[in-house]
Amino acid sequence: MAHRILIVDDEPNIVISLEYLLKKEGFDVTVATDGDAALHKATEFRPHLMLLDVMMPKKSGFEVCELLRADATMADLKIIMLTAKGRETEVTKGLALGANAYITKPFSTKDLVAQIKTLLA
Amino acid sequence: MNAKTRFGLAVAALGLLMTGPFLMTVGILWADLGPDERAGFILAMDRWLPIGGFITLIALFLGLQLLRALFQQYVHGLLRMSETLRLMLGANRGFRVSLDGPPEVRELARAANDLAQQRNELLDDVEAQIRVAKATVEEEKNRLAALMSELAQGVVVCNLDGRILLYNSRARLQFKALAQGPTSMSGGALIGLGRSIFSILERGQITHSLENIQQRLRKGSAEPTANFITTTRGGQLLRAQMAPVLGRSDAAKAEGEGDGGPTLDRVNPLGAEQHVTGYVLTIENITRNFEREAERDQALQTLTDGNRAALGNIRAAVETLLDSPEMEAEIRERFMRVISDEASAMSSRLNATMNRFADSLKTRWPLEDVLAIDILSAAARRIEDKLKLPIKHEEEDASLWMRVDSFSLIQAITFLASRLQDHYEIRELRLRLAAEGKMVFVDLIWSGTTVSSETLYTWELEPMNVGNESSPLTLRDVVERHGGEIWYQREKAAHRAFFRIVLPAATTPDAPVADQAQHLHSDSRPEYYDFDLFAARDAEGAGIDLDRKLTELAYSVFDTETTGLQPSQGDEIIQMGAVRIVNNRLLRQEIFDQLVDPRVPLKPEGIPIHGITEAMIAGQPQLDVVLPAFHEFCHETVLVAHNAAFDMRFFQLKEDSLGIKFTQPVLDTLLLSAVIHPNQESHKLELIAERLGINVIGRHTALGDAFVTGEVFLKMVPLLADMGIVTLRQALEAAQKTYFARIQY
Numbered sequence: 069m070a071h072r073i074l075i076v077d078d079e080p081n082i083v084i085s086l087e088y089l090l091k092k093e094g095f096d097v098t099v100a101t102d103g104d105a106a107l108h109k110a111t112e113f114r115p116h117l118m119l120l121d122v123m124m125p126k127k128s129g130f131e132v133c134e135l136l137r138a139d140a141t142m143a144d145l146k147i148i149m150l151t152a153k154g155r156e157t158e159v160t161k162g163l164a165l166g167a168n169a170y171i172t173k174p175f176s177t178k179d180l181v182a183q184i185k186t187l188l189a
Numbered sequence: 190m191n192a193k194t195r196f197g198l199a200v201a202a203l204g205l206l207m208t209g210p211f212l213m214t215v216g217i218l219w220a221d222l223g224p225d226e227r228a229g230f231i232l233a234m235d236r237w238l239p240i241g242g243f244i245t246l247i248a249l250f251l252g253l254q255l256l257r258a259l260f261q262q263y264v265h266g267l268l269r270m271s272e273t274l275r276l277m278l279g280a281n282r283g284f285r286v287s288l289d290g291p292p293e294v295r296e297l298a299r300a301a302n303d304l305a306q307q308r309n310e311l312l313d314d315v316e317a318q319i320r321v322a323k324a325t326v327e328e329e330k331n332r333l334a335a336l337m338s339e340l341a342q343g344v345v346v347c348n349l350d351g352r353i354l355l356y357n358s359r360a361r362l363q364f365k366a367l368a369q370g371p372t373s374m375s376g377g378a379l380i381g382l383g384r385s386i387f388s389i390l391e392r393g394q395i396t397h398s399l400e401n402i403q404q405r406l407r408k409g410s411a412e413p414t415a416n417f418i419t420t421t422r423g424g425q426l427l428r429a430q431m432a433p434v435l436g437r438s439d440a441a442k443a444e445g446e447g448d449g450g451p452t453l454d455r456v457n458p459l460g461a462e463q464h465v466t467g468y469v470l471t472i473e474n475i476t477r478n479f480e481r482e483a484e485r486d487q488a489l490q491t492l493t494d495g496n497r498a499a500l501g502n503i504r505a506a507v508e509t510l511l512d513s514p515e516m517e518a519e520i521r522e523r524f525m526r527v528i529s530d531e532a533s534a535m536s537s538r539l540n541a542t543m544n545r546f547a548d549s550l551k552t553r554w555p556l557e558d559v560l561a562i563d564i565l566s567a568a569a570r571r572i573e574d575k576l577k578l579p580i581k582h583e584e585e586d587a588s589l590w591m592r593v594d595s596f597s598l599i600q601a602i603t604f605l606a607s608r609l610q611d612h613y614e615i616r617e618l619r620l621r622l623a624a625e626g627k628m629v630f631v632d633l634i635w636s637g638t639t640v641s642s643e644t645l646y647t648w649e650l651e652p653m654n655v656g657n658e659s660s661p662l663t664l665r666d667v668v669e670r671h672g673g674e675i676w677y678q679r680e681k682a683a684h685r686a687f688f689r690i691v692l693p694a695a696t697t698p699d700a701p702v703a704d705q706a707q708h709l710h711s712d713s714r715p716e717y718y719d720f721d722l723f724a725a726r727d728a729e730g731a732g733i734d735l736d737r738k739l740t741e742l743a744y745s746v747f748d749t750e751t752t753g754l755q756p757s758q759g760d761e762i763i764q765m766g767a768v769r770i771v772n773n774r775l776l777r778q779e780i781f782d783q784l785v786d787p788r789v790p791l792k793p794e795g796i797p798i799h800g801i802t803e804a805m806i807a808g809q810p811q812l813d814v815v816l817p818a819f820h821e822f823c824h825e826t827v828l829v830a831h832n833a834a835f836d837m838r839f840f841q842l843k844e845d846s847l848g849i850k851f852t853q854p855v856l857d858t859l860l861l862s863a864v865i866h867p868n869q870e871s872h873k874l875e876l877i878a879e880r881l882g883i884n885v886i887g888r889h890t891a892l893g894d895a896f897v898t899g900e901v902f903l904k905m906v907p908l909l910a911d912m913g914i915v916t917l918r919q920a921l922e923a924a925q926k927t928y929f930a931r932i933q934y
Binding site for chain 1: 503513
């Protein structure tokens with residue numbers, strides 16, 4: 069069975085690549101474009117892994133991450149935070165709030181896929 | 190017994206001495222003689238007595254002359270000499286005793302003259318030295334004045350009470366530019382000698398910086414200074430640096446004086462603890478710089494973070510394209526458009542940013558390197574003090590340094606503690622300090638109640654108000670200012686939760702530098718420090734003490750011009766002028782000068798008197814703005830005016846509607862003049878000024894009259910002192926007495 073991945077990002081220009089890439093890798097991919105939609109789709113779609121952008125309308129990636137981590141039914145969900153902010157303090161915050169990995173843009177698609185595969189292995 | 194009586198007695202004694210032995214011999218002879226012999230004796234006597242008596246009289250006369258001459262020369266001569274000596278002692282020390290009289294007296298006079306000569310030389314020497322010393326001080330003062338006026342930064346020197354002892358024109362300009370609303374018309378806002386710095390800068394920040402400095406001094410820091418940023422009422426940003434003014438401790442001083450004077454300089458300066466007697470603030474308005482800085486930050490941010498996302502999109506698209514040769518043409522087209530769009534967006538962002546970046550200057554928010562544990566203990570003290578919330582300390586790495594603005598950080602910690610206490614009723618708070626890489630973690634830990642993270646998000650965006658202390662900054666501002674982060678985390682196992690504030694660690698701890706520290710403790714100070722500024726220490730305390738000497742008080746001398754003489758008949762104030770007197774000096778720079786729109790037409794007959802026309806008052810502020818500003822200008826000073834009752838009547842009619850009250854004591858130069866010269870018929874200002882020898886210029890403007898009144902008052906103070914009127918209370922009582930006397934009359 070293919071792993072389900074939820075891409076959460078409000079920028080279509082990155083979503084297009086991520087979606088194409090991950091589908092090509094054989095994952096089952098769904099997209100959410102803001103924080104609220106992300107939470108909604110997380111319960112509906114039950115992804116194995118989530119690519120979560122930090123800067124988003126409605127709820128930030130940090131908030132989404134915190135809420136998901138507070139939810140016991142989501143305990144197995146892997147979260148990779150993707151952000152255009154590369155400050156060390158933010159990375160630390162993301163990891164403290166329960167993200168499994170933290171990747172700053174721009175990133176190498178190969179590394180991203182490798183990271184996803186490691187987490188899902 | 191005076192000289193004359195003694196002379197009389199001496200004459201009597203001489204008379205007795207010359208006649209007594211003869212009379213006694215006659216008496217004994219007479220007793221020894223028989224009756225016949227007595228008759229013979231009488232016969233002989235009859236013949237010889239007139240001659241004997243005559244000779245005796247002549248002898249007596251000669252003796253008298255001799256005695257008189259001696260008396261003149263020795264007794265009177267000495268008396269005269271002593272008068273001359275007194276004269277030399279007091280009024281005219283160049284005077285000399287004339288060398289006449291007998292040799293012994295002349296010798297004495299010579300000795301006295303020699304002594305006087307020696308004393309003269311000594312006094313000349315002392316005077317010369319004083320003159321030299323004064324000239325040096327004067328030169329130093331001039332040098333400092335020149336130095337200060339050249340400075341691009343504002344300089345203010347305060348004593349520990351926050352009273353301003355010295356300021357330069359730049360500081361005045363800066364605060365003037367800052368003054369908003371009513372204070373802008375006080376001709377330079379509230380900076381002034383003897384005024385409180387706390388009317389301009391926040392008390393909490395000053396006290397906090399002073400504490401910091403004292404802590405650094407105790408640790409022997411080479412640079413015991415503190416920086417802080419403050420926002421003024423008008424939203425301007427000021428950056429202040431505080432440096433302590435050091436004096437020796439009183440104990441050392443007392444010891445030095447006990448030894449008798451000059452030993453003070455020999456008290457070992459390393460042994461005597463240096464204590465802070467005041468501080469120097471250098472102040473810079475960085476509003477513009479800060480705006481630029483913010484702009485620059487924003488520029489950098491758009492350059493990095495903005496392009497980071499775009500670059501990420503391009504990179505992902507390109508890599509996908511490269512990896513997917515099988516991609517359909519339509520999708521490939523979409524990928525190409527993403528790349529093209531993002532690339533052109535990046536170009537324009539780059540151009541825009543570079544344009545803005547070009548005129549942004551580099552300034553920095555002054556973060557200081559501090560020992561993290563110092564901040565935590567300061568915060569703990571503040572929380573316990575303000576919130577009565579017990580603080581426990583968990584592992585605290587005492588060696589951690591961080592780079593922070595300590596005041597706002599402590600405010601932030603206190604704010605979080607107060608929110609936790611208010612909303613979750615926590616009973617104690619634990620503080621923890623840890624580090625990771627270049628980050629310092631400050632944790633506020635509590636047990637029991639959990640907090641939702643939304644709550645923290647809300648708190649982050651609220652202004653940090655604790656009790657009656659408010660701050661324009663939010664928690665987010667503070668965290669962002671430090672390039673830090675804050676979040677909420679739970680320690681489920683321990684049933685507790687914490688807020689973690691991440692702050693940058695400092696790379697260069699402020700270690701004491703031996704040789705610089707030496708300089709601090711050495712006797713030599715920079716020359717421009719050598720002033721007796723701090724003598725002004727008690728020039729003005731809080732409030733006004735009626736038993737203070739008139740010479741020690743601060744005054745606001747004021748005058749008003751009005752449309753007419755009947756305040757209750759609708760006459761209004763059209764101009765107010767005031768000048769300050771501090772330490773017996775009329776401060777011609779510290780003035781209040783404002784035209785007022787009376788909202789009633791001017792009376793034509795008044796215009797020649799006050800010279801104020803309708804055109805001049807058009808567009809001027811009204812009294813409801815000006816009077817509160819004036820009220821602020823007079824804060825903590827005694828009011829002085831000529832015929833003050835008249836002006837005060839105008840004020841009183843407005844006090845209620847404006848919600849202000851002039852409660853300070855008022856001295857009236859008209860009444861004081863009547864106290865000093867009760868027999869003069871007129872106590873008009875011009876006539877008093879003339880009597881006291883004051884040049885009157887610029888009369889009949891409010892400020893001009895205030896100047897004259899101020900000078901008159903200063904001349905009156907010593908005259909009042911001659912009458913035994915020394916304190917404010919005595920002056921007020923004396924004025925009241927004449928007032929009643931005049932009324933009754």
